[in-house]
Amino acid sequence: MDIGGHILRPFEEGLQALNMALQEMGALVAQAVHRSVQSLVEKNEDYAHQVIRDESRIDQLEIQIDDLATSLIAREQPMAGDMRFVVTAIKINTDLERMGDLSVNIVERSLSLMRQPEVAGAFSFTEIANVVESMVLGSLESFVMRDAQKARAILDSDDQVDRMRNAIGQQMIALMQSDPSYIQRALDHIFIARSLERIADHATNVAEDVIFMVQGIDVRHPATRA
Amino acid sequence: MDIGGHILRPFEEGLQALNMALQEMGALVAQAVHRSVQSLVEKNEDYAHQVIRDESRIDQLEIQIDDLATSLIAREQPMAGDMRFVVTAIKINTDLERMGDLSVNIVERSLSLMRQPEVAGAFSFTEIANVVESMVLGSLESFVMRDAQKARAILDSDDQVDRMRNAIGQQMIALMQSDPSYIQRALDHIFIARSLERIADHATNVAEDVIFMVQGIDVRHPATRA
Numbered sequence: 001m002d003i004g005g006h007i008l009r010p011f012e013e014g015l016q017a018l019n020m021a022l023q024e025m026g027a028l029v030a031q032a033v034h035r036s037v038q039s040l041v042e043k044n045e046d047y048a049h050q051v052i053r054d055e056s057r058i059d060q061l062e063i064q065i066d067d068l069a070t071s072l073i074a075r076e077q078p079m080a081g082d083m084r085f086v087v088t089a090i091k092i093n094t095d096l097e098r099m100g101d102l103s104v105n106i107v108e109r110s111l112s113l114m115r116q117p118e119v120a121g122a123f124s125f126t127e128i129a130n131v132v133e134s135m136v137l138g139s140l141e142s143f144v145m146r147d148a149q150k151a152r153a154i155l156d157s158d159d160q161v162d163r164m165r166n167a168i169g170q171q172m173i174a175l176m177q178s179d180p181s182y183i184q185r186a187l188d189h190i191f192i193a194r195s196l197e198r199i200a201d202h203a204t205n206v207a208e209d210v211i212f213m214v215q216g217i218d219v220r221h222p223a224t225r226a
Numbered sequence: 227m228d229i230g231g232h233i234l235r236p237f238e239e240g241l242q243a244l245n246m247a248l249q250e251m252g253a254l255v256a257q258a259v260h261r262s263v264q265s266l267v268e269k270n271e272d273y274a275h276q277v278i279r280d281e282s283r284i285d286q287l288e289i290q291i292d293d294l295a296t297s298l299i300a301r302e303q304p305m306a307g308d309m310r311f312v313v314t315a316i317k318i319n320t321d322l323e324r325m326g327d328l329s330v331n332i333v334e335r336s337l338s339l340m341r342q343p344e345v346a347g348a349f350s351f352t353e354i355a356n357v358v359e360s361m362v363l364g365s366l367e368s369f370v371m372r373d374a375q376k377a378r379a380i381l382d383s384d385d386q387v388d389r390m391r392n393a394i395g396q397q398m399i400a401l402m403q404s405d406p407s408y409i410q411r412a413l414d415h416i417f418i419a420r421s422l423e424r425i426a427d428h429a430t431n432v433a434e435d436v437i438f439m440v441q442g443i444d445v446r447h448p449a450t451r452a
Contacts, residue, residue, distance in 0.1 A: 070313055074309050084300075173409060176409050177406050
């Protein structure tokens with residue numbers, strides 16, 4: 001392969017293809033998360049259908065990235081640092097695809113909510129969604145830039161998301177108890193909050209994998225390392 | 227390393243350590259799933275606390291298996307078939323750890339349910355739990371035996387679990403609507419059913435990875451391959 005006068009070795013060529021596929025995947029998934037929340041906040045059906053439509057491209061990319069990564073390892077047998085990058089790509093790939101699935105779950109609930117009367121009160125997903133979105137973007141950036149410090153910042157946001165999700169859950173349970181006609185809508189809200197929390201968990205997984213890749217330190221399950 | 231008079235090469239030695247760790251992990255996770263359901267069905271607090279206690283060992287094993295697999299790839303640079311096995315081990319490892327987490331989620335809800343009056347009616351998790359448990363065991367067996375046919379049988383059960391989960395959801399919504407005092411208990415049931423469904427999804431992931439490992443065919447997302 002000849003790019004701008006530079007001849008790439010097969011390994012670099014494979015790595016470049018892997019990087020490009022991962023960046024397309026990351027951009028699509030970040031967009032899906034963003035649109036799923038916008039479909040909810042703005043009651044926008046178009047966004048919802050775009051998220052559903054993009055899912056098959058995300059699924060294709062998942063397969064393609066696994067193929068690229070495994071054949072790169074098998075054919076080129078990369079050295080330690082590159083190997084860690086390719087193995088991390090395989091792990092992150094799974095997390096990204098799940099984030100795409102969860103965005104589809106969110107828009108399904110969002111479409112359901114659009115068909116029902118609005119829930120009274122000043123309830124909004126904007127705050128939790130902003131934190132989750134910035135975790136997704138930050139985790140992807142930390143991988144592309146191989147930036148462990150940026151990855152560590154993601155870990156701090158995870159507890160915040162858990163707290164916000166619990167607050168939404170309590171609020172919705174109180175609402176259902178006060179008026180059973182809210183049950184379906186309140187359940188939709190609870191599941192959306194849960195899906196956002198799970199997207200944040202996947203972003204946290206990505207960040208942990210990046211820290212391991214860059215520093216060779218495993219930060220998962222700190223309690224078990226004592 | 228000398229086992230029964232046979233001298234193992236470093237690669238075989240590493241593979242054996244990886245296999246042993248994976249089998250311990252698989253056994254612990256299958257047990258966690260089983261006990262989480264038993265804690266629920268039999269209202270058994272001891273089972274619940276065992277599941278919570280075993281989580282840290284599962285977390286340790288996840289780290290250990292990743293370390294074993296990545297250092298095996300880096301040091302020994304296995305050939306195609308072995309490489310596929312080791313990469314599959316890394317993917318399956320993640321699914322197993324999540325199944326362990328979900329078992330903990332189930333027992334947390336199970337402990338919550340033990341503190342509340344029983345839900346009226348002949349409701350039982352036994353049926354869905356039996357299907358999910360046999361999916362978990364079957365997927366692990368298919369990996370250990372490298373048996374793609376067994377793995378394919380797992381995929382068929384996944385839709386069945388989705389249907390059972392939806393039925394439980396509808397039943398619980400009707401219950402909440404009929405009597406708001408059931409809301410917390412009904413939510414606990416909905417989340418348990420959802421956790422069981424997610425365990426089944428992870429077993430399905432394992433089965434798909436086994437099919438890919440054995441046959442080199444990717445069966446994920448069939449719609450996107452047309």
